[in-house]
Structures are given as C-alpha cells and as structure tokens.
Amino acid sequence: MTFKAGIFDSGVGGLTVAKSIYQAKLFDEIIYFGDTARVPYGSKNESTIIRYSLESLEFLKNFDINFLITACNSVSSCALPELRKEANFSVVGVIDAGIYAVTKQAKKDDTILVIGTKATINSNLYKKGLEAKGYKNIISIATPLFVPIVEEEAYSPSLIKETFKLYFDKLNPEEIDIVVLGCTHFPLLSSYLQKYFKNAKLIHSGEAIVELLKKEYNLKEKQNSKIHFLASENPAHLKKVAQKWF
Amino acid sequence: MTFKAGIFDSGVGGLTVAKSIYQAKLFDEIIYFGDTARVPYGSKNESTIIRYSLESLEFLKNFDINFLITACNSVSSCALPELRKEANFSVVGVIDAGIYAVTKQAKKDDTILVIGTKATINSNLYKKGLEAKGYKNIISIATPLFVPIVEEEAYSPSLIKETFKLYFDKLNPEEIDIVVLGCTHFPLLSSYLQKYFKNAKLIHSGEAIVELLKKEYNLKEKQNSKIHFLASENPAHLKKVAQKWF
Structure with missing residues (x-):
C-alpha cells in the first residue's frame, strides 16, 4: 500500500512540521497545503476554522491522500472531531x-x-x-x-x-x-x-510528531519520499519559503 | 429615489469611515459589510483581494444597493477597476x-x-x-x-x-x-x-469622504438614515464594536 499524507496548515508555519515528517520518510508521498488566502486562522472563530478545515480536507481528497496531519495548532484545537467524521482515514494533530x-x-x-x-x-x-x-x-x-x-x-x-x-x-x-x-x-x-x-x-511539536507517528500509527521509514507544495494564494512564495527551510 | 449604500471593509476598521457617512445622513440606508472571516486583506496578493472584493460586491447586491464605498485602503488600492466593471452604480474608495x-x-x-x-x-x-x-x-x-x-x-x-x-x-x-x-x-x-x-x-480619509461625496457625487443630507451591520463571521462582535464606536 502507498502511504500518501496530506499536511495542512493555514499558511507557511506548518512547513516546520512537514520538514520533520518528510526527512523521516514516513510517507511515500506528501501533499502540503497552506491556506494562505485565508491566513491567519488563530484569530478567527471556531466555526470558521472548522468550515475552512473541512474545505481544505475536501481539496486534499483530490490527491487521494490516506492520512491527514493538521500542522496548525488552531485547526488541531478546534476541528479534529469534524475532520475525523469526514475523513475515512487517520487524522493526527500537532497538539x-x-x-x-x-x-x-x-x-x-x-x-x-x-x-x-x-x-x-x-x-x-x-x-x-x-x-x-x-x-x-x-x-x-x-x-x-x-x-x-x-x-x-x-x-x-x-x-x-x-x-x-x-x-x-x-x-x-x-x-x-x-x-x-x-x-x-x-x-x-x-x-x-x-x-x-x-x-x-x-x-x-514538529519535532515530536515523527516519534508519535511511528509509535501510535506504526509508520515505518520508506525507501523514497516525495513532497509537493500547494497554496490557496501565492504558491510561488510558499515554495520559496519551503526551499529556504528544507 | 432611495439612496442605499454598501460600505465594505475587510473587517471592523471601516467602521471609522461608516460612522462619518452615517452621521452626515448622506444615504437613506447603509449596509455595512465586514469580511471578518478572511481578514486581513492587506498582507494578501492583489489577485486575492480582487476576488474577495468581487464576492463581497455580489453579496451586497442582495440588498439592492445603488452606491458602493470601499472603506478599506487595500481594496481601494487594488480592486476599484474590477468593482466598477461589475457594479452598475458609483464605486468610491477611501484613497x-x-x-x-x-x-x-x-x-x-x-x-x-x-x-x-x-x-x-x-x-x-x-x-x-x-x-x-x-x-x-x-x-x-x-x-x-x-x-x-x-x-x-x-x-x-x-x-x-x-x-x-x-x-x-x-x-x-x-x-x-x-x-x-x-x-x-x-x-x-x-x-x-x-x-x-x-x-x-x-x-x-474617513473624515474627508463625506466632503468628497457631497462635492463629487452631489449627495445631500437625508431626513433619516438607517444603518445595518453584517459580517462574514462573528457578526455579534462587529455589532458590539460598532455600538462602542458610534
């Protein structure tokens, strides 16, 4: 089975989490999505954060992901129950x-x-x-x-x-x-x-998530791992930040 | 003819502009809309600001407005040509x-x-x-x-x-x-x-816009003026801020 993870954040911040996961080669493929057109989430209402999170999950389903990591604390604190209801795969948050x-x-x-x-x-x-x-x-x-x-x-x-x-x-x-x-x-x-x-x-939490994924979800190191970066606005900027940090 | 203005901002900031216009009674009715679910606009891309502005105009058309004031500098600096193309009435920006x-x-x-x-x-x-x-x-x-x-x-x-x-x-x-x-x-x-x-x-600019509207758009003081407050998230908060400022 191919393990394909979606990693989702409101913006570029979650790249710090994605980097650890990518370097640990826990997935064959990673789709990172930053909702940069609606960043920041942290000052918004719970109901808005849930709505945006569900929309982002729907978008990520286009890429046939079978694992979701919410690399944003605001999402992880408000929207996990709703995301888990809509996803038919594991959803793990940074909290x-x-x-x-x-x-x-x-x-x-x-x-x-x-x-x-x-x-x-x-x-x-x-x-x-x-x-x-x-x-x-x-x-x-x-x-x-x-x-x-x-x-x-x-x-x-x-x-x-x-x-x-x-x-x-x-x-x-x-x-x-x-x-x-x-x-x-x-x-x-x-x-x-x-x-x-x-x-x-x-x-x-970015440093701890790899250990958590290995232990609780029994993920093993893959031979190869690919990562793609997507953003709801200015994808070029997100790619530039990713290149700098990675 | 009834003059009905939409006043549009990314959040609550535009209330400072709306207050001047409301107090001058330049319109029979004002619909204030704050796109609080997607605030702030000022750090987003031009293309995103244009898209959000056009969506907000479409929403405001529900209320049969016949005048639009963009009470947000970021909108006024990026989106006026596109808004004017889509509106069949006057569009005035704070710049x-x-x-x-x-x-x-x-x-x-x-x-x-x-x-x-x-x-x-x-x-x-x-x-x-x-x-x-x-x-x-x-x-x-x-x-x-x-x-x-x-x-x-x-x-x-x-x-x-x-x-x-x-x-x-x-x-x-x-x-x-x-x-x-x-x-x-x-x-x-x-x-x-x-x-x-x-x-x-x-x-x-909020203090100057009344004079500009009177002079360039020939708007006169009305007998009565009503104002309604709408927001794309947490409308209760926007109403509270409005009550405090007005």
Missing part, C-alpha cells in the same frame, strides 16, 4: 504531538507554560490533555502578536522584548520549567524565548 | 478621499508621509495620485504590524515606540508635514503618531 513531547521531558510537578493563538488557548486542549496526563501546574497565555512578528520577519530584539513584557508581565520567567510552543510560527522565536525563560525546555 | 483631504490641507512643497498595509503601499496609488496633484516630496512606508496591534488592542506605549523605531528609523520625524493614515485601523494610533510626528497634520 497530540506536543502533549506527547511534554510527557517525555517533563516531571509531573514542573511548571508548564503553554503559548499559542487565541483559538488554541481558548480551546484549552493543551491544558486538558496535560492534566489528563497528571500535570497540575499549567499556565496558558495567548500571544497573538507573535504570529505577525514572524510573518513580517520583524525580528527586532527590543520589539520582541516589549511583546514579552506585554504577555509575560505577571510571570516569574525563572520559575517556568517547560514552554510549549503551541503555534507552528513560534519555533522561529526560540532563541528569544530561551533567553527569557532561561531555565525552561522549549517543546516544539 | 480618493485621502488624496482629496491632502489637497485641502497641504502645501505643494510639504513633505508627506503615507503609511499603510503592504498591499496599499505596493500599489503606489497614493503616491501617484498625489504626484498628479503636484506634490513632490512623498515618502511611502508599509507598517503592517500596526494592524494586529490595533486588532489585539495591544496599546502598550513602549511596544508602539519599538514599532515606530522599526518603521521610521530613517526618517527625521520633525521634517514630516503631513502623515496620511492609509489604513482604517491607523486613526486608533493617532495620539502616538501625533506625538512622534509633532509638526505633522494627520490625514484620516
């Missing part, structure tokens, strides 16, 4: 991977900070999932401005410092043991976050 | 209003700074329009982070100061005579901009 990674690296009494878009944080899915695994000290903070800072490549250290002040003012950064990067854009801010939360381990 | 306002307040040798989204600045429409009126010293700068700062209501003075540094680093703020707020979100940053560009007049 499961993030939680899996925490269980591998954190002690039960660690203080865990989860950051993400409004949609992801409001869904409370990380918090609930981590609590179900026995973690108790979980702080969730929506940090929506991190997304346009990455998208605009506005990596001014003093600007980033001010956004940290805005969002993390009430925290003692030294007390945070784990920071879950609950948005595929955030790994690009890793160096700043690591400097600020100097005692913390940063969890990037 | 015309902004240019009109400059001609009322600026001397020909003034140094004019135009700020807006990427789509608006890349279109070069303000610059071309102002040059056609005889202005020569025009500086255009895209300031895309201003949009999420307003949308997230992240009015931290030190954060805003850092974005000013990012975008205006090469300017001498004291030499700027006119600042054209080329995005409907930007009037909400007026106090910060006025403090930074302390010798400048700020131009807000």
Whole structure:
C-alpha cells in the first residue's frame, strides 16, 4: 500500500512540521497545503476554522491522500472531531504531538507554560490533555502578536522584548520549567524565548510528531519520499519559503 | 429615489469611515459589510483581494444597493477597476478621499508621509495620485504590524515606540508635514503618531469622504438614515464594536 499524507496548515508555519515528517520518510508521498488566502486562522472563530478545515480536507481528497496531519495548532484545537467524521482515514494533530513531547521531558510537578493563538488557548486542549496526563501546574497565555512578528520577519530584539513584557508581565520567567510552543510560527522565536525563560525546555511539536507517528500509527521509514507544495494564494512564495527551510 | 449604500471593509476598521457617512445622513440606508472571516486583506496578493472584493460586491447586491464605498485602503488600492466593471452604480474608495483631504490641507512643497498595509503601499496609488496633484516630496512606508496591534488592542506605549523605531528609523520625524493614515485601523494610533510626528497634520480619509461625496457625487443630507451591520463571521462582535464606536 502507498502511504500518501496530506499536511495542512493555514499558511507557511506548518512547513516546520512537514520538514520533520518528510526527512523521516514516513510517507511515500506528501501533499502540503497552506491556506494562505485565508491566513491567519488563530484569530478567527471556531466555526470558521472548522468550515475552512473541512474545505481544505475536501481539496486534499483530490490527491487521494490516506492520512491527514493538521500542522496548525488552531485547526488541531478546534476541528479534529469534524475532520475525523469526514475523513475515512487517520487524522493526527500537532497538539497530540506536543502533549506527547511534554510527557517525555517533563516531571509531573514542573511548571508548564503553554503559548499559542487565541483559538488554541481558548480551546484549552493543551491544558486538558496535560492534566489528563497528571500535570497540575499549567499556565496558558495567548500571544497573538507573535504570529505577525514572524510573518513580517520583524525580528527586532527590543520589539520582541516589549511583546514579552506585554504577555509575560505577571510571570516569574525563572520559575517556568517547560514552554510549549503551541503555534507552528513560534519555533522561529526560540532563541528569544530561551533567553527569557532561561531555565525552561522549549517543546516544539514538529519535532515530536515523527516519534508519535511511528509509535501510535506504526509508520515505518520508506525507501523514497516525495513532497509537493500547494497554496490557496501565492504558491510561488510558499515554495520559496519551503526551499529556504528544507 | 432611495439612496442605499454598501460600505465594505475587510473587517471592523471601516467602521471609522461608516460612522462619518452615517452621521452626515448622506444615504437613506447603509449596509455595512465586514469580511471578518478572511481578514486581513492587506498582507494578501492583489489577485486575492480582487476576488474577495468581487464576492463581497455580489453579496451586497442582495440588498439592492445603488452606491458602493470601499472603506478599506487595500481594496481601494487594488480592486476599484474590477468593482466598477461589475457594479452598475458609483464605486468610491477611501484613497480618493485621502488624496482629496491632502489637497485641502497641504502645501505643494510639504513633505508627506503615507503609511499603510503592504498591499496599499505596493500599489503606489497614493503616491501617484498625489504626484498628479503636484506634490513632490512623498515618502511611502508599509507598517503592517500596526494592524494586529490595533486588532489585539495591544496599546502598550513602549511596544508602539519599538514599532515606530522599526518603521521610521530613517526618517527625521520633525521634517514630516503631513502623515496620511492609509489604513482604517491607523486613526486608533493617532495620539502616538501625533506625538512622534509633532509638526505633522494627520490625514484620516474617513473624515474627508463625506466632503468628497457631497462635492463629487452631489449627495445631500437625508431626513433619516438607517444603518445595518453584517459580517462574514462573528457578526455579534462587529455589532458590539460598532455600538462602542458610534
């Protein structure tokens, strides 16, 4: 049987996840689709995110995929039940991977900070999932401005410092043991976050998803793996970003 | 004849324009439509903005409008020719209003700074329009982070100061005579901009559009004026913002 995965994100952020999966050769073929014409999802309503996700699944079905990975935390936090109802194959989201990674690296009494878009944080899915695994000290903070800072490549250290002040003012950064990067854009801010939360381990779900796929879905390394990039607008830009990152 | 206007924006920003028009009672009825499910437009491609604009026009035709105002600079900079081709009535954009306002307040040798989204600045429409009126010293700068700062209501003075540094680093703020707020979100940053560009007049197209409509389209004050608010997602939020601003 040929394993053909669709990897779906609102934009280019999910390429960080696609890269890990592609390099692990878990699928014969990967179709990456970024819904760049309607990006961002994270500030939209749950019902809108579900509608867009189902439309993206319908589109990906054109390519006869038999596995779906939602490489977007906002989609993974709102739309998995609906996607699973419409797909007749496995649907895996990055939040499961993030939680899996925490269980591998954190002690039960660690203080865990989860950051993400409004949609992801409001869904409370990380918090609930981590609590179900026995973690108790979980702080969730929506940090929506991190997304346009990455998208605009506005990596001014003093600007980033001010956004940290805005969002993390009430925290003692030294007390945070784990920071879950609950948005595929955030790994690009890793160096700043690591400097600020100097005692913390940063969890990037893209790195954990390969292990999760191998373990829970029994996927094995293939001899060859191909990947195609599609976007709902400006596919040339997405391909350029992919070439740079891959 | 009943004058029924559609006012169209990518989100809630255009309400600043709608408010002026509504208060001036230039139409018997106004239908305000915010395409909140696909906001923002300003970072999208020209072809996407045109497509979304035509779809929004089709939707507004349901309400038998006979006048269209594009209360979004990104739409006004990319999609007016296509909208005019599809509408069998007048289509007026905020950029015309902004240019009109400059001609009322600026001397020909003034140094004019135009700020807006990427789509608006890349279109070069303000610059071309102002040059056609005889202005020569025009500086255009895209300031895309201003949009999420307003949308997230992240009015931290030190954060805003850092974005000013990012975008205006090469300017001498004291030499700027006119600042054209080329995005409907930007009037909400007026106090910060006025403090930074302390010798400048700020131009807000929403304030100029009423005068433009009266003069160029011969619209007169009506006895009564009604306004309805519609949105492609979360209409309750748009209505709440409208109630707060109006």
